[in-house]
Amino acid sequence: MRIGIIGVGTVGGGVVEIIERKRDEFHAKFGILLEIAGVAAKTEEELAPFKAKGYKGFTDATELLDDESISVVCELAGGYDLPFKWIKKAIENKKHVVTANKALLAKYGNEIFPLAEKKGCHVLFEAAVGGGMPIIRSLQEGFVGNNVESLSCIINGTCNYILTKMATESLSFEEVLKEAQRLGFAEADPSFDIDGIDSAHKTAILASLCSGSFVDFEKIHVTGIRGITAQDVQFIQELGGVVRLLGLYNKVGDKVDARVHPCIVPSDHLLASVKCELNAVYLQCDNLGPTLQTGAGAGRLPTASAVVADLVSLARSVETGNLEPLPMGWFQKDNSAKLVPIGETSTRYYFRFVTKDDYGVLADITGILGKNKISIESILQKNTNNREKVDILVITENAMESSVQAALSEIDSLPEISEKSKMLRFLS
């Protein structure tokens, strides 16, 4: 099977490396031949090491796309608009596509998948979510005997690294971020990760696969981890929990509840044991019950190994058989999921109010919560030795998000409240 690779940076270079290492093994084991027919990159400089090894190089990816001998295109360049153009052209030219580009799929998947289905092309994207973990394959094939009732995922290694380190080393968000940038776990501009955008892309893809309807990542609620304080992480630890940035999917009747925000996870939950840059996907299935997969969600070789798995899968079905692509034509706007607005979701909540230790304030807070039909599970006062800045922790029973927002905004306007209230949702 002749493969064209667009983008030979971190992941693309890793794909070439693994194919070179494992080509003979794949041939012996499966009778398939993974042949790199050409690589495309922006500059001759990037191409040079690949050309030196004898690969054909293109600085214009469209030339590679016009090579009729190529049956599969790996899009590993990143970005949105050019890759979208390339993938469309590849499919128009009846080439199968393998991509690791979650941002592209979240944004343009609703055009790519229906087009591919029309043209009978496979579009495989195991590497787009969860790096080297085979979660896409598991959702499409392994768990097909189940309905996925809910999904909770740790799907951004940068955020999980930061949140883990904040807890284990009692450091502030800013301190850990700086350290993560120094170690290469966070980008110079980290907003894509820490504001939850990357998690939203991946969550939208997973929620689409789980629901069989198109979940638009631009329409799901996203809160990142900038607002998480060392103080809250510590209090939550004392309460027996850890903070994780989660992508969430719940099937609610014929609607889809999909969101990304920090959550409090009980310390004995499997997701709490997923630390540092590991990713994990936790599913609740109707027949199987709970199940979890965890592994490296990013990085050169983990991600490349998932691309190679897709290539082997394609080579086996393209070269030795004639397997039809998995139907993905439903992944389009006119099959959009009906989303549950975040205001209509409910869970248990953690609030932290910072007050002057005024004896009346507790009555005010509990009064406002009660008026908004928010039942209190427990109240704890912390730092009571400093009368000017007492922390009141409130854990609620199940409450409606819209009521919580209304109550918090009213509480924040109380004169005794000296900081904007902190709120975190429990994993329900």
Add this chain to the structure above:
Amino acid sequence: MRIGIIGVGTVGGGVVEIIERKRDEFHAKFGILLEIAGVAAKTEEELAPFKAKGYKGFTDATELLDDESISVVCELAGGYDLPFKWIKKAIENKKHVVTANKALLAKYGNEIFPLAEKKGCHVLFEAAVGGGMPIIRSLQEGFVGNNVESLSCIINGTCNYILTKMATESLSFEEVLKEAQRLGFAEADPSFDIDGIDSAHKTAILASLCSGSFVDFEKIHVTGIRGITAQDVQFIQELGGVVRLLGLYNKVGDKVDARVHPCIVPSDHLLASVKCELNAVYLQCDNLGPTLQTGAGAGRLPTASAVVADLVSLARSVETGNLEPLPMGWFQKDNSAKLVPIGETSTRYYFRFVTKDDYGVLADITGILGKNKISIESILQKNTNNREKVDILVITENAMESSVQAALSEIDSLPEISEKSKMLRFLS
């Protein structure tokens, strides 16, 4: 695709149930039709509820195997010899096979897989290991871009339930076993589970898949959990570990180290968070690094959902394409793995010696360990208030199993030692 089901007990009944529930969905989603062409069981009584629903019933499975309209046979009866005969006949009749029978595959896989490959038949067995977790599919497809360097699995829910409860409720093995039998987590004759035989079947299958060579379950070292005492579980907990029955695979040069025995797992290891009847498979891959899958390893619907995933996969490749079976012909005796004898393996060890508090005994013990080139990491004396029965805990550095066995047998013959020494291996 017309399916014949042999065995309509717990799992077989679950398969029928899921197919009935999801048939329309599969048809709409994949354009496939899962049609139950007939079911076979030992007695008319077992068949009655299925016949009442209009399914054709056979008390002689061979009649079902002669039905030319059937293209796939699900063997869900359990046992060895009859199922082996049926599966051979199915393959001779050019039918694909789906089975959940790990004991059969461990014993006769070396005849079944080569025969199937010769005849061009698929033999799928996702449900045989890890119940509803898609670990077989992941090893055959998802992780194909990796070499699996090592595998550690919790693959028997009964043992994991017993070991978890011994730790959390400070109960003896016998007490928990009795409770597990009452709750249906353990069989009336539990030896197949607690002596590690079931784990050995599954570990042999996984080790074969990882190594690409035949690992004979009868040749791998197996120790079950009968010898685990509440006292050791408690001491190990104090040391920051938990006891788990693990199936282990390590690639050692061109040899395979495969074993089943209890292990001490550090409390912060992902496998330690796998509790009660959950199963889990932890892999160390060359490109991906560490990865874990966990989920229900047994039970009617979890296991049935894996069988259904295999059926969907077959229907997609059989009905809409012509995918060749995954090569499994290597799974045979003349491609047997070279096994590392357990005596040549090495890891850290936990020993517990029970002695009269004789001041000389420690010198004797450390002398014997030293003579056998076993370095000591730490020594702890416990229960020192009872001078007649002091526990000496020894944690070793990496040591060779054969040296450990030699040392323990010498120590056990010391007059001050009042009970047979306890030994547990650390997960290395």
